[in-house]
Amino acid sequence: MLDANLKKQLDTYLQNIVNPIEITVSTDESAKSKELLGLCQEIAELSDKISLKQLTDGSERTPSMAIAPVGETPRVRFAGIPMGHEFTSLVLALLQSGGYPSKAEAALIEQAKSLQGEFHFETYISLSCQNCPDVVQALNLMAVLNPNVTSVMIDGALFQDEVTEREIMAVPTVLLNGKPFGQGRMTLKEILGKVDAGASKREAADLNKKEPYDVLIVGGGPAGAAAAIYAARKGIRTGLVAERFGGQVMDTVGIENFISVNYTEGPKLVASLEQHVKEYDVEVMDNQRASKLRREKLIEIDLENGATLKSKSVILATGARWREMNVPGEQEYRGKGVAYCPHCDGPLFKGKRVAVIGGGNSGIEAAIDLAGIVEHVTVLEFGDTLRADAVLQKKAASMANITIIKMAQTTQVRGDGKKVIGLTYKDRNDNQTYDLDVAGIFVQIGLVPNTDWLKDTLELSRFGEIEVNSHGETHIPGVFAAGDVTNVPYKQIIIAMGNGSAAALGAFDYLIRSSVEDEAAA
Incomplete structure (x- = not known):
């Protein structure tokens, strides 16, 4: 699974492991389980400080892998195959679980260590999301530092039934003890500020002394x-x-x-x-x-x-x-089908029909990217011509599952109370209104x-x-x-x-x- 160059780089990193660690792989007979098991075996072969254990009893999400010092109950877990942007999260989890010190600020490390209470974090991500690793890495570090904290990364594209059941419509989405905690990129400092009640007052006092x-x-x-x-x-x-x-x-x-x-x-x-x-x-x-x-x-x-x-x-x-549409339903369904980052949230709409609002470079680029994931993309452009570069327009026109509607003014986001089910737009040529059934609406209309x-x-x-x-x-x-x-x-x-x-x-x-x-x- 790892090419020769990546193996060489990983081998160099793993030399920094101080204390023995164990990877526990939870698998079944699926192809993804075999893929994850193969990855873990390759990693274990690179260091004599890494041992491997396989579980097939279905007690954990499958496929998943957990990392912990030998003899300890795992507090860091990856549900899915942590490649793409999350490969760095995996490497850091291996190093930090093995005693390699984090480069986070000393004050933040001490704050994480001193947290009182039980904190069980679940983070839904997509492997193409560039903001997700920051959240995963921060929560993993907290779990390594504090025995009261656990962190699970969950690949939304792989666990789609779970995503549907929990109504996860954007990434990263973090749950704390089973309840919504936050969406979007969050730093270690931001997360600690939310769970540590006295942090904001202490910080304000320090800033006032500047x-x-x-x-x-x-x-x-x-x-x-x-x-x-x-x-x-x-x-x-x-x-x-x-x-x-x-x-x-x-x-x-x-x-x-x-x-x-x-x-x-x-x-x-x-x-x-x-x-x-x-x-x-x-x-x-x-x-x-x-x-x-x-x-x-x-x-x-x-x-x-x-x-x-x-x-x-x-x-x-x-x-x-990001500029918003300012139409009824947009705020109500923000993060529940209304999205602003197609690269991040696109994988959650795999095999579904979506709309992109805006025909500029951002909108057409989004449509092209989404077309490789979803069933169909409809682009709604307010004007009578697209504003995107000619090369992007040509590419979009060549893709069979992209439809472009010009002179279209979105007037409403429709939902069922829990998630987006479509939108309503007005044809600016004749003022007739039309309903478009979609599961996701990606807004790309400027800043x-x-x-x-x-x-x-x-x-x-x-x-x-x-x-x-x-x-x-x-x-x-x-x-x-x-x-x-x-x-x-x-x-x-x-x-x-x-x-x-x-x-x-x-x-x-x-x-x-x-x-x-x-x-x-x-």
């Missing part, structure tokens, strides 16, 4: 990362506060227009950005959402957890989020800037974007903005990076001028 920054960047996407690097290189006190490092790029699969790099993927680019930022003296505060901006003697940023950060200048780089918290503070465009000049300045002295959150045209990663760099240089010039003016006034 000394004022010279420049504080709000947002951790490409614009925010570039701004942080450029500011730190000037030798000024730099902070970066963000809900999650990487922002929207973490949800981007293929990137082919990043100059000098032929192809990369969102999570890989984010990892490189984060590593680059860490090479400088930048204080990063993640898992924090800004709630208000004030201009006092210093600029103050209030956070949702009650903390307030102060700075001489601020760069707002909060990016954008909306994250400026809700700034509406009464800054001048915004009619699209809700922050108005800036060529230096990234807003109308408030000392407040700059960069990237997709601004009115700068062309929302592209490389343009956001340039905006962030320019805003940092603009902020530095502002600090110099302010310092000179203060001296003159004195």
Whole structure:
């Protein structure tokens, strides 16, 4: 199952196992069970510190594998075959169960170890989901560190009966002790914050003690990362506060227009950005959402957890989020058939009929990807022509299970109370309405800037974007903005990076001028 190159890499990693571990494989006579057993046998052959045990009594999900130190009851389990994006999760589980230390922050490790109570996590994933491994790896680490925690990864495509029964319509979906816990990408810090009741108050108290920054960047996407690097290189006190490092790029699969790099993927680019930022003296505060901006003697940023950060200048780089249809039923069935990440959630709709809303590049790319998984894809485009690149339109037209309907305005998401069963759209040519029966609706109609918290503070465009000049300045002295959150045209990663760099240089010039003016006034 593992090719020679992958075996060689895995062999190198497994040399770091300190203590003996045991893999327990639960199998039956199915082909997938034999495939998983073969994988586990190949892994066991690579290290004398790994032993293998097979169960055929049906006491666990089949096929599945559990990993634990020899003599201990397993707390980490993979239901399915952890390949694709989850192969890294498997490797880390092997290493950490074998005593190899995690690279997580020491404070988070101690917090995980000290959790009291029983925490049994089940995470439904798809092997093509680039956000799922972050959640799986965080929960697995908690299970390794704390005997009160268990973690099970479940491949939704393989356990479809279970997915249907539990009404899992998006990945990653996490259950805690059998009840819904969360959906979407979550970091170790976020998960611990949700299960540790006192974490938020402790964190807010620590943040309130921070000394004022010279420049504080709000947002951790490409614009925010570039701004942080450029500011730190000037030798000024730099902070970066963000809900999650990487922002929207973490949800981007293929990137082919990043100059000098032929192809990369969102999570890989984010990892490189984060590593680059860490090479400088930048204080990063993640898992924090800004709630208000004030201009006092210093600029103050209030956070949702009650903390307030102060700075001489601020760069707002909060990016954008998926635009919603804003039709009846969308919010009610969000995560229950209404989805925004076709690459992540597509495998859950295997063999079913789905719709894609939007005929731009994102929409047509989504339709092409989904067509290889689902029974049929219907693309609904509001205008009379598709906006996607010609090469994408040609590819979609060549696929027999893609139908494209133009001049179609979605007016309602229909459901049965538990999940999506279809949608209603209006033909804009004759105003007639039609029902389309689908199990999933993938919304791909662009982005909306994250400026809700700034509406009464800054001048915004009619699209809700922050108005800036060529230096990234807003109308408030000392407040700059960069990237997709601004009115700068062309929302592209490389343009956001340039905006962030320019805003940092603009902020530095502002600090110099302010310092000179203060001296003159004195």
